[in-house]
Amino acid sequence: MATDTASVASTAQSPTTSDQQSFFSKLWYVLRRWPVIPIIVVALLIFMALSAPWLAPYGQDEQNLRARQAPPIWYTEFYEENERVTDRFILGADHLGRDILTRIMYGARISLAVAGISLVVGMAVGATLGMVSGFYGKLFDELMMRLVDVWNASPFLLIAILAAIVFGQSVTVLLVLLILATWAGVVRNVRAEVLTLKTRDYVAYSRVAGGSDLRIMWRHLTPGLINTVVVLITLRVGGLILTEAGLSFLGAGVPSNIPTWGNMVSDARQYLNTAWWMAVFPGMAILLIVMSVNFIGDWLRDRWDPRLRQL
Amino acid sequence: MKKFLAQRFVFAIMSLVAATLIVFVLSRMAGDPLLLYAKPGGYGMSEEQIAALSEKLALDRPLIVQYFIWLGRVVTGDFGVTLLAERDVRTVVFEKLGATIQLGIAAFVLATLIGIPLGVVSAIARGTVWDYFGRTFALLGQATPSFFMGIVGILIFAVTLDWLPPGGRPVDESFWPHQVRALALPTLTLGLLPAAGYLRLTRSSMLEVLDSEYVKLARAKGVNVNTVIWKHAFRNALIPPITVSALILIGFLEGSVLVESVFAWPGVGRLAVDSIHNNDFPLLTGVIFMFAILYVAGSFLADMLYLVIDPRIRYD
Numbered sequence: 004m005a006t007d008t009a010s011v012a013s014t015a016q017s018p019t020t021s022d023q024q025s026f027f028s029k030l031w032y033v034l035r036r037w038p039v040i041p042i043i044v045v046a047l048l049i050f051m052a053l054s055a056p057w058l059a060p061y062g063q064d065e066q067n068l069r070a071r072q073a074p075p076i077w078y079t080e081f082y083e084e085n086e087r088v089t090d091r092f093i094l095g096a097d098h099l100g101r102d103i104l105t106r107i108m109y110g111a112r113i114s115l116a117v118a119g120i121s122l123v124v125g126m127a128v129g130a131t132l133g134m135v136s137g138f139y140g141k142l143f144d145e146l147m148m149r150l151v152d153v154w155n156a157s158p159f160l161l162i163a164i165l166a167a168i169v170f171g172q173s174v175t176v177l178l179v180l181l182i183l184a185t186w187a188g189v190v191r192n193v194r195a196e197v198l199t200l201k202t203r204d205y206v207a208y209s210r211v212a213g214g215s216d217l218r219i220m221w222r223h224l225t226p227g228l229i230n231t232v233v234v235l236i237t238l239r240v241g242g243l244i245l246t247e248a249g250l251s252f253l254g255a256g257v258p259s260n261i262p263t264w265g266n267m268v269s270d271a272r273q274y275l276n277t278a279w280w281m282a283v284f285p286g287m288a289i290l291l292i293v294m295s296v297n298f299i300g301d302w303l304r305d306r307w308d309p310r311l312r313q314l
Numbered sequence: 315m316k317k318f319l320a321q322r323f324v325f326a327i328m329s330l331v332a333a334t335l336i337v338f339v340l341s342r343m344a345g346d347p348l349l350l351y352a353k354p355g356g357y358g359m360s361e362e363q364i365a366a367l368s369e370k371l372a373l374d375r376p377l378i379v380q381y382f383i384w385l386g387r388v389v390t391g392d393f394g395v396t397l398l399a400e401r402d403v404r405t406v407v408f409e410k411l412g413a414t415i416q417l418g419i420a421a422f423v424l425a426t427l428i429g430i431p432l433g434v435v436s437a438i439a440r441g442t443v444w445d446y447f448g449r450t451f452a453l454l455g456q457a458t459p460s461f462f463m464g465i466v467g468i469l470i471f472a473v474t475l476d477w478l479p480p481g482g483r484p485v486d487e488s489f490w491p492h493q494v495r496a497l498a499l500p501t502l503t504l505g506l507l508p509a510a511g512y513l514r515l516t517r518s519s520m521l522e523v524l525d526s527e528y529v530k531l532a533r534a535k536g537v538n539v540n541t542v543i544w545k546h547a548f549r550n551a552l553i554p555p556i557t558v559s560a561l562i563l564i565g566f567l568e569g570s571v572l573v574e575s576v577f578a579w580p581g582v583g584r585l586a587v588d589s590i591h592n593n594d595f596p597l598l599t600g601v602i603f604m605f606a607i608l609y610v611a612g613s614f615l616a617d618m619l620y621l622v623i624d625p626r627i628r629y630d
Binding site: 149152153155156157158159160161162164165166168169170241245248249252253254255265268269271272275276279282283286289290293294297298 | 325328332333336340341454456458459460473571572575587602605606613
């Protein structure tokens with residue numbers, strides 16, 4: 004997509020002679036060139052997550068049974084008619100009178116933390132295995148590649164649900180499952196990268212100078228892999244958030260008393276007729292963050308590692 | 315070629331063994347297998363029943379032996395009976411398969427009809443409004459959780475507008491309009507993600523082909539623009555989308571688990587979720603095994619499609 008934006012941008016007037024250009028065409032130029040809006044969205048959501056205990060209007064589980072399914076704040080008639088509801092809910096309240104906005108903010112903590120941790124751990128495991136695989140080759144490599152193939156051919160979602168039943172629903176189980184969902188995605192790419200990197204002269208020099216395998220892998224190969232791994236992380240984070248939300252939705256993710264975006268949408272199913280805001284706002288949060296990180300991922304990939312374009 | 319086929323076959327077997335091993339290990343970790351069969355009402359099974367079950371599950375033998383005995387039964391199609399209704403697992407699964415296949419085919423057709431034309435338009439009209447529309451669609455399609463899309467669909471078309479039913483599959487009613495109406499929302503929901511995938515893939519491969527030498531030559535010698543696009547470029551640009559179509563069909567299996575439970579569509583995906591909520595282990599095992607077989611078959615098909623469609627690829 005970078006090639007697109009670049010070519011489109013170059014047909015626009017050069018920014019240096021921008022005196023005649025209006026503010027909006029300059030803005031449009033910047034917006035097309037850099038993923039400004041997605042970065043702002045992600046930053047805002049992360050800020051919301053981090054500041055939930057201080058900024059959230061209510062407590063995470065604070066109930067107001069008089070305000071069950073109270074609509075968002077712009078439904079002024081509701082609040083005028085029900086004078087006993089003194090609280091105001093910006094995005095409405097759920098079936099127990101809990102504030103939706105508050106729960107979205109707290110939900111962001113779990114959803115983002117779970118996705119972030121499992122992604123980093125899964126990527127680290129996958130990258131290490133890919134590096135060892137590519138560096139040593141032979142039997143280990145062969146076994147590793149087959150293992151990746153086999154894992155990719157397994158119905159992950161069902162295995163995950165099964166595991167959630169067997170071990171019970173908990174954040175730990177979910178983390179392990181998501182790590183399992185992640186690792187296989189990097190092994191092949193990292194391995195391919197290592198196969199070319201290890202034939203470089205500097206690797207041979209290091210070998211001559213007496214560098215051990217570990218030193219070569221850590222000092223000379225790892226820096227060359229960072230681009231690929233970072234790009235892969237940003238490309239995968241969206242899918243991982245969707246997987247987490249899907250598992251929560253099916254009742255196999257985070258225990259349902261903890262607010263996550265997937266759990267909130269799942270709860271809302273029974274109240275679609277009466278309280279649309281219960282489903283729509285958490286769902287929009289998922290949609291927004293996934294769209295933003297995908298956009299950033301595409302942009303990073305085109306800048307740093309266009310060879311991954313098939314992904 | 316023969317070598318490749320043989321390799322693929324061995325790999326398929328390995329995948330199945332791995333999938334069944336996972337299921338088996340997890341199912342044994344769930345606790346004493348005998349307890350699975352103890353009904354909540356009549357907890358105390360008679361001595362003979364326990365003995366018969368132990369014999370059947372070979373619980374006195376080493377775990378690895380138990381696995382092979384279990385595998386042997388599974389391979390011959392004996393998944394046992396469901397715990398809840400005590401019906402043959404195979405029959406139950408096959409009953410539900412039709413609904414899932416119907417939904418899958420509908421979603422596949424929809425994804426193809428939306429994704430590929432939009433991808434082509436997006437590529438040939440690159441940088442225009444059409445291109446932005448296509449890319450926005452792709453971005454949205456890949457970021458919307460299918461269950462959320464389903465719920466919003468129900469909210470708009472069933473609850474607010476009352477045009478379509480919110481779920482279920484009216485088998486007894488006439489095909490048109492009742493069944494089609496019931497199929498509409500699940501199809502849209504399931505088809506959105508692959509439509510976005512097709513769009514991206516078609517667009518990028520079309521751009522690549524349009525940039526190739528032979529297309530430039532065709533243009534240079536004055537071939538009509540439409541002929542270049544449809545005859546020279548489009549056919550070759552179709553290779554990547556067609557080869558992933560087998561994988562997209564596999565993806566529907568996973569997608570159906572979510573979509574069917576949103577729309578109460580009586581297919582295999584919903585069966586899996588129900589069996590989980592009912593703690594119906596034999597049924598779940600049967601469903602997962604069937605999924606694994608379809609997975610392996612699908613990825614085999616994907617590899618074969620590469621060979622058939624693109625003669626430049628040779629697996630030797």
